[in-house]
Amino acid sequence: MASSAPKALARVLRQAKKPSIPRSRHVQCFRPLREAARPFSTTQSRREDTSEPGHHVKYTTDMYPTLKRDSRYSEITPEHVEFFKSSIGAEAVIDGVTQDSADDIEGFNSDWMRKYRGHTKLVLKPKTKEEVSQILKYCNDNKLAVVPQGGNSGLVGGSVPVFDEIVVSLSRMNQIRSFDEISGVLVVDGGVILEVADNFLAEHNHLFPLDLGAKGSCQIGGNVATNAGGLRLLRYGSLHGNVLGLEAVLPDGTIVDDLGKLRKNNTGYDLKQLFIGGEGTIGIITGVSVQCPQRSKAVNVAYFGLPSFDHVQKAFRDAKIQLGEILSAFELMDGQSQGFVHRVTGNKNPLEDEHPFYVLIETSGSNADHDHEKLEQFLEHVMGEEIVSDGVLAQDETQVKSLWRWREGITEAIGHFGGTYKYDVSIPIQDLYRLVEETRERLTSKGLVGDDDSYPALGVVGYGHMGDSNLHLNVPVRRYTKEVEEAIEPWVYEWIQKRSGSISAEHGLGIAKKKYIGYSRSENMIKLMKQIKNLYDPQGIMNPYKYI
Amino acid sequence: MASSAPKALARVLRQAKKPSIPRSRHVQCFRPLREAARPFSTTQSRREDTSEPGHHVKYTTDMYPTLKRDSRYSEITPEHVEFFKSSIGAEAVIDGVTQDSADDIEGFNSDWMRKYRGHTKLVLKPKTKEEVSQILKYCNDNKLAVVPQGGNSGLVGGSVPVFDEIVVSLSRMNQIRSFDEISGVLVVDGGVILEVADNFLAEHNHLFPLDLGAKGSCQIGGNVATNAGGLRLLRYGSLHGNVLGLEAVLPDGTIVDDLGKLRKNNTGYDLKQLFIGGEGTIGIITGVSVQCPQRSKAVNVAYFGLPSFDHVQKAFRDAKIQLGEILSAFELMDGQSQGFVHRVTGNKNPLEDEHPFYVLIETSGSNADHDHEKLEQFLEHVMGEEIVSDGVLAQDETQVKSLWRWREGITEAIGHFGGTYKYDVSIPIQDLYRLVEETRERLTSKGLVGDDDSYPALGVVGYGHMGDSNLHLNVPVRRYTKEVEEAIEPWVYEWIQKRSGSISAEHGLGIAKKKYIGYSRSENMIKLMKQIKNLYDPQGIMNPYKYI
Structure with a gap:
């Protein structure tokens, strides 16, 4: 049939x-797809994946041996841990400093791609913006580095620690705060899972204006922090247009209360925009107000x-x-x-x-x-x-x-055989697929792609959001090797720069693209970005070793 | 019939x-409307309006007698004028300093509502971003205050000088730079008139994603600087989502080159967003790249x-x-x-x-x-x-x-009899019209509204963009009087604050709303906004006496 x-x-x-x-x-x-083929349907299932036997994740510090721990950050002491336990409750602290909690912490130290792995020994799970404020103020005063973590479904290592940065997980800030059926405005905690919000909206004939493969585990605060694009940007536009308000905590503990529900509010600089795509480097997003269309x-x-x-x-x-x-x-x-x-x-x-x-x-x-x-x-x-x-x-x-x-x-399918080199790029549409063809030719001519185990790469794959000129160039590999990486980088970035494209369309910079930003941004722009970082985070405690 | x-x-x-x-x-x-009833179809017709006999425009300094000229700004000297003439050409300078050019300058000193009027004696009309850069750097070095001016069709006095600030008019930067039919991306100079761009796009079956009454005179750079909302935001969303790139000049002459044409580009803080709605207080927008939908x-x-x-x-x-x-x-x-x-x-x-x-x-x-x-x-x-x-x-x-x-x-109709007190506000939709009713009751009970000339106000009118919860509360008056103003303000702002609305939905702050921002923004937010202003414009030369 x-x-x-x-x-x-x-x-x-x-x-x-x-x-x-x-x-x-x-x-x-x-025929229905086997259930296992579905992209991460819950956070739990993903976490289990990362601890599968035989999938050893290298430390990021081994992958990037030139990275050195910045000595301006304090080492975490039992006294620090005691402060956090007393301020947000012992049940909200996963303490690997004064006890052995390696198994509980592992899921927060490594990413779902098994590509990045940090050395943190402390995970904090605040439940309110005030607790986030207490945490950041204390870290700022004591020069303790911090990594905000949402659903940890990113692709550039932005949400996992590199050294011993404290993970602040938003997973317990997971309440839907309000929804107005007439205006379509939804207000949520930063830790609400995207699919949970969309299912809630479905009951009210509305739709979250963002959809992506990791919706079962990614969190809205993280979506906003990374300016996630996804499958329906073509129709509903970007988060820069759809996010009406934000609540965020700055490194010094200041709560930025900009959680408006108005579609139009021209009263001053639109500061919330800096947090959209700021990748947790200037503050932690604790609440989001978003304009949702009719379903x-x-x-x-x-x-x-x-x-x-x-x-x-x-x-x-x-x-x-x-x-x-x-x-x-x-x-x-x-x-x-x-x-x-x-x-x-x-x-x-x-x-x-x-x-x-x-x-x-x-x-x-x-x-x-x-x-x-x-x-x-x-x-x-x-x-x-x-x-x-x-x-x-x-x-x-x-x-x-x-x-x-x-x-x-x-x-998921192309990652099945080991790992994937992933490049998420914007290119003028006419040239969009040429990058895949030229990468394929390049790796083939270097003898790096083939069908048997002697070749590191299995193929060169292209897919993506054609409507947004956004290509995902993926190289599935049996193992991560320097030869493959060096055959692709920085060649791929140069290729994109020549065509005035972006080296990161929707996945952000994280640690993976930090050193390549110059291929998509001018020196002036980078200088201005560093100004902003210094303005909001003068001690540099927020998500260090990444972004710019 | x-x-x-x-x-x-x-x-x-x-x-x-x-x-x-x-x-x-x-x-x-x-029956067709009389031609005269059309909203400003050209800049010229508007300019003629402002000099109509019998329509004497008071100086802003008389309306706001507590405003004092900030002594940190230099007075303009013939040497300054000489510098500008030599750097951008004498034909690009309207010089009221060394000669009598009052008539030529008047249109740049006052707004189309006949409500604000400044004392400038110098208008500069650069033609390139480099000229804008030269001008601003010189002004910054010499502590000369500047007002960027687009189509001068604003409603809050943001685009006219208060004292002797130099007007930098974008009117000669009016080139459409490029349009790509496949991606729908239009790139224009900041001084391109909105209607000109939209007519151009119509020939290519596309549409500018912003439309408003003043389209025949307003400029796209000004639209972006004021984050104009207009008639079709409901459908096409805000400029924060539709503007893909900006080219702007900072007060120190730095050219911010962020004129990308990509729908997705997650490589660092989205700094251009600060200029969208920044009302010319941190720089001058010289180029805009915008995503245009199919017509x-x-x-x-x-x-x-x-x-x-x-x-x-x-x-x-x-x-x-x-x-x-x-x-x-x-x-x-x-x-x-x-x-x-x-x-x-x-x-x-x-x-x-x-x-x-x-x-x-x-x-x-x-x-x-x-x-x-x-x-x-x-x-x-x-x-x-x-x-x-x-x-x-x-x-x-x-x-x-x-x-x-x-x-x-x-x-235009309600302004016909003298002037209009205009309030452009966002209010939760359920309460949207109650503000008009209560204002009407209030002015009536105070004996300020009536049909004959003894009453200052002719009525209390409400209209607006229902789809965006955006009301225009207008009080047409025979003459501007303190009684009417004091009956409305700050009462109207308190009313809006109680309902978590915005005191300026789409018209911005300018000079009219500067002192009322606290009704829509928290102290923390205002403090953070002032930080941004100080970061980009430490000398405070850009559009002073306004905004925050």
């Missing part, structure tokens, strides 16, 4: 000249195969024109990326034949009939003009989710 | 149960009469649900506001009877048939449920423009 579906769809599309919507279109029979009644998802990147560009141009205001995602996946998902999950690709490129299109609108009609006209057009080679359209919510897993499952 | 239109429309709506779209609906026969193929406008503000709220709630992604404006106008437009323009209201409230709804979408159908279902619903009392739907572009004039013409 599955094998005849694409042609059947194409036939239906060719017939569908009339405005009425055929309800009984041939249904593609998807769309109708959501449709289509999945295509295309013969070339030129065809992908044509499909994107026409989708913008024909789907207009209902287009909510336009995701690019290359053939290799879909091959990895197939290989790891065992699931059969929704399309019969293999294609060099795949695209997932999502529409979200208020009228199902209208959306079907627009999408059908678009499908007819792209099939008729041979812009796409083949395609399927999800017929129900289960199929919508199945198709999304071919996109959202990529990260 | 006009008089029977609303009923005919209602009839048609009641019949229109079928999904097909009736093309020949009864056409409302609008909608179908634009529909409907205009309703409603019996109460409760009904307006119901209509808004249902418009959000039923019109969803195509809703591009939901504008509130009270009966008094429409009465003033009628009285000043002589035009007959589109609806037969008078109503306490009016609403203008605009939809913008990619498929005219679908949009018509959605709008019709909505109209049927609000007429059937008696949420609206009466309504008309524009049948062509001329009628679209005519209906918009009933909204856009308010500012």
Whole structure:
């Protein structure tokens, strides 16, 4: 049944000249993806992953041997620990200083990619902004370095310690504070998990204006601190536009109370913007107020195969024109990326034949009939003009989710064999995929990519948010090696700089990109950024060794 | 013919149960508005307004007698003027220091509302960012105060001098630098007039994501500096989300080169955000890069009469649900506001009877048939449920423009009789109109509002961007008097503070709101804002006596 579906769809599309919507279109029979293939559905499952036997995570200090602990920071003493226990409660402190708590602390010391690992011996879990304020003031007065940590789902090592920085985890600040159905304004603690907030909003016919693969574990405070972009920025815009207010604590303990719920408030500098994308280097976000749109009644998802990147560009141009205001995602996946998902999950690709490129299109609108009609006209057009080679359209919510897993499952699938070198970049759309091709040629010519275990890399994969000119260049490896890293870096950054792109579109700088910022920012800009860092964090206690 | 239109429309709506779209609906026969009633269509016409005989503009220093010239600023000397003439060319300098140029300078000294007037004797019109840099560096070194000026269409006196500050006009930096049809990214000089940019974009099927009444004279650099909100923020979001890059000059002459064209670029603090809404107090914006959406193929406008503000709220709630992604404006106008437009323009209201409230709804979408159908279902619903009392739907572009004039013409109409006390505020939507009612009661009880010339005020008017909870409370007056001002202020700000609103939703602080910022911002926030001001402008030369 599955094998005849694409042609059947194409036939239906060719017939569908009339405005009425055929309800009984041939249904593609998807096999569900195995549960394990879902991106981290809870924090717990991710934490368990990191302690799997056989997955030894190197210390960041071994990966970056030139990094030295900054001697201006104090060593943590039992007296410091005692202060924290007395001020926020012993149950809120994971103490590896005066006792052996290595197992409890390990999950906070290393990231889910098993790429970065710190040496902290102290984790604090405050429950209120006042407790965060007490902690930071004490750390500032005593020159103790701090790493704020949300869901720890970042990709650049920004949320784990390098040396013995104290981890301040927001996980217990997890209350939804308020929601107004008329204005659509949601106010949450910084530690609320994105999916929890979105499920809550779903009950009120609203939507969180950000969605990403790690939604089951990432926290909204962390999303804001890293200016997460994700899958639907194309439709709902960036957090710089959607975040209406913030509550944050500065290193000196000052509580920045800017948690407004107003869509318009032109009374002075919009300081909250500095915290959006500030990666925890000037303060800790404890509360967020966000403008949430109405949840769309109708959501449709289509999945295509295309013969070339030129065809992908044509499909994107026409989708913008024909789907207009209902287009909510336009995701690019290359053939290799879909091959990895197939290989790891065992699931059969929704399309019969293999294609060099795949695209997932999502529409979200208020009228199902209208959306079907627009999408059908678009499908007819792209099939008729041979812009796409083949395609399927999800017929129900289960199929919508199945198709999304071919996109959202990529990260996990390609990381399955060891690790992944990940580059999250913005490039003018015309050149977007050339970077993948040239990286592939480069690694192949250096003998670094191949099918058997003697090659460090398994392939060179490209996918991403085409609608935002945002490419994820990924190199899945059996093991992290200097040869692969040196073959890619800084070559990849130079390539991007030549095209005025960004070396970090949505994943931020963290420790991974710190030294490469100059490829995307001028000296003047970096100087001005350092001014801001010094203004808010003159002791430099916040998230050191990272960012700028 | 006009008089029977609303009923005919209602009839048609009641019949229109079928999904097909009736093309020949009864056409409302609008008389065109007199040309003079259009809001400032060119800079020139506005400039002429300000010098009309009988409209004497008081000096700001007379209105605010407690303001004293800050003695840290140097007086302008002929040597200073000589420097400017030699560095940017004599033709770019309007020199009232060494010669009599009062007439040429007057338009730069006073605002279009005839409410603020400065004493400057020097206007500079640089043509490049390097010239702006030379000017600011010289002013900074010589302690000369500066006022950046765009289209001078602000409402809080932010763009005119108070004492003898040098005006730096961006009017000659008016080039469209580039536009990319695939990404929709437009790059312009700061002095490009909004309407010029939007007309250019129209030729390329795109739209500037900001629209406001003063579009014929306001400049994009000024729009960004004041974080202008306008008519379509509801649909396209704020400039904090839409501005992708900025080029600005700091007081010390540093050129901030952050003119990226990328939708995503997470490489460090998003410093450009400080200039968005910074009102020219930390630098001058010389270039802007902005994300522009596809221009909608179908634009529909409907205009309703409603019996109460409760009904307006119901209509808004249902418009959000039923019109969803195509809703591009939901504008509130009270009966008094429409009465003033009628009285000043002589035009007959589109609806037969008078109503306490009016609403203008605009939809913008990619498929005219679908949009018509959605709008019709909505109209049927609000007429059937008696949420609206009466309504008309524009049948062509001329009628679209005519209906918009009933909204856009308010500012000019109510200012016709002398002046206007204008309050641009954000209030939770439930309480939005109560402020107008209570202000009306207050001024009436004090005997300040009435129909003959013995009363200073002509009425109390409310209108605004309902979709953004943004009310314009306006008190048209025959003359500005202390009694009226003291009856309103600070009472109005206290009223807003109690409801956690904003005392300036979109018009900014300028000189008008400087001393009231405490009603919308905490002491901590104000302290942090002053830190930023001191960081970028330690000499305080930029736009003094205003903002914070």
